[in-house]
Amino acid sequence: MSSDTPWEHGPPGQPPPLGEGEAEDLLRCICFKTGPPHKVGVELEWLIHDRDQPHVPVPHHRLDAAAGIVRGLPLSAALTFEPGGQLELSSRPADSLMACIDATATDLTAVRDALDGVGLVPVGFGVDPWHPPRRLLREPRYDAMEVSLDRSGPAGRAMMCTTASVQVCLDAGEEEPGPLGYGRRWQLSHLLGAVLVAAFANSSFRLGRPTPWRSARQSLWTDLDPWRPLAPPGLLPPRDAWAAHVLDTPVMCIREEAGPWSVPERLTFREWIRTGAPRPPVRADLDYHISTLFPPVRPRGHLELRMIDAQHGADGWLVPLAVTTALFDDPEAAETVYRTVKPLAETAGAEPAPRNPLWVGAARDGLADPELRAAAVTCFGAALEALPRLGATTAVQDAVAGFNDRFVARGRCPADDLPELLTPGSPGGPGRPWEGSRS
Numbered sequence: 001m002s003s004d005t006p007w008e009h010g011p012p013g014q015p016p017p018l019g020e021g022e023a024e025d026l027l028r029c030i031c032f033k034t035g036p037p038h039k040v041g042v043e044l045e046w047l048i049h050d051r052d053q054p055h056v057p058v059p060h061h062r063l064d065a066a067a068g069i070v071r072g073l074p075l076s077a078a079l080t081f082e083p084g085g086q087l088e089l090s091s092r093p094a095d096s097l098m099a100c101i102d103a104t105a106t107d108l109t110a111v112r113d114a115l116d117g118v119g120l121v122p123v124g125f126g127v128d129p130w131h132p133p134r135r136l137l138r139e140p141r142y143d144a145m146e147v148s149l150d151r152s153g154p155a156g157r158a159m160m161c162t163t164a165s166v167q168v169c170l171d172a173g174e175e176e177p178g179p180l181g182y183g184r185r186w187q188l189s190h191l192l193g194a195v196l197v198a199a200f201a202n203s204s205f206r207l208g209r210p211t212p213w214r215s216a217r218q219s220l221w222t223d224l225d226p227w228r229p230l231a232p233p234g235l236l237p238p239r240d241a242w243a244a245h246v247l248d249t250p251v252m253c254i255r256e257e258a259g260p261w262s263v264p265e266r267l268t269f270r271e272w273i274r275t276g277a278p279r280p281p282v283r284a285d286l287d288y289h290i291s292t293l294f295p296p297v298r299p300r301g302h303l304e305l306r307m308i309d310a311q312h313g314a315d316g317w318l319v320p321l322a323v324t325t326a327l328f329d330d331p332e333a334a335e336t337v338y339r340t341v342k343p344l345a346e347t348a349g350a351e352p353a354p355r356n357p358l359w360v361g362a363a364r365d366g367l368a369d370p371e372l373r374a375a376a377v378t379c380f381g382a383a384l385e386a387l388p389r390l391g392a393t394t395a396v397q398d399a400v401a402g403f404n405d406r407f408v409a410r411g412r413c414p415a416d417d418l419p420e421l422l423t424p425g426s427p428g429g430p431g432r433p434w435e436g437s438r439s
Helices: 020-031 060-071 097-116 140-150 155-162 182-199 216-222 238-248 269-275 283-291 318-329 331-341 344-348 357-368 370-390 394-406 414-421
Strands: 040-050 078-081 087-090 120-123 165-171 297-299 302-309
Touching (some): 020 238, 020 269, 040 318, 060 078, 060 097, 097 394, 140 155, 155 216, 165 318, 182 302, 182 318, 182 331, 182 344, 216 302, 216 357, 269 283, 302 318, 318 331, 318 370, 318 394, 331 370, 357 370
Antiparallel strands (some): 040 087, 040 120, 040 165, 078 087, 165 302
């Protein structure tokens, strides 16, 4: 969820006002940069718990001290912290799946060792299973975000402070049609995305109690507000749909040079451009506005797939990274998966993700849903066949195969293990450092 981007940390300055036509052109050009898929990246969010008493909230001063230690590490990835103290590692764009995995694994080892030295551990759950929302970062953008999202209920604070994810970043695709074309990949991401929600659902507990959801995290994102978590309607070509969606979504806040940022109600970016009040928007405001939209897939030159819950276990994170990359970037797998998930559009209906029946069912039922289970079995089979072609090591292939055998082939997801995992006295229950073992 991190919105830590270079343009956010200061006032917008005095560049020329942004015109409506210029904004539309920028959105069409910057959000879908096309070419043969080549780069891959991953953004990993982690909850930070006490190593031996994970059900006890970590005091703010301990988190501050740990953050100082981790910031001093020589990491390849960018390091940021979320409002509730979650740690996020954003890898550099890598030239291959294995380059991404190797660099990220090295960084994670350093982070885990540093946190272990102060009695803390990074924990991979989609939602904190015990702790209520507690915002630790007090900055104008998070103050404004809280005010804006509070208008729609409590989901915003829970999202900001208690959720964690695995976000896979892939090139938008080729200009031409076909299995690697950007239009096909955009459509695929919104159908396969529901399968990924179901297969990797890992957040069935909140506040120490079970919820009706396999992915309570996805339910929180869905409930943020009436506009911000939605995918663009599917009636227009991707570039046009995204440009219209961005301009017609209300702005979350307007950055100010001094004092708190203003939080208007129902002022769309298009209306802001046309009225110029309370001040004319500039290019940096458009960039910031994009970062406050939280659709399941966000085009940022590349495709940022945001729907996957954080995974527990030392190498749990690499399974969704490897599977998603294989299904998008291997042409044979992409073609197989597209044919497999295309019929899911009938279940999805006309409502945009994640509020349509397909996505709601994925978050609620995981792979207990027969249609999603059948799709997941085919998708994981295609990924396992594709991984050797992408240069994945035997260890990575084994991790994916193990996940497939344990969960997908049996119609289960990681959330189905949480009742046992979170029970005192069980392997990995409260008081046990389960994050040091394989999932």
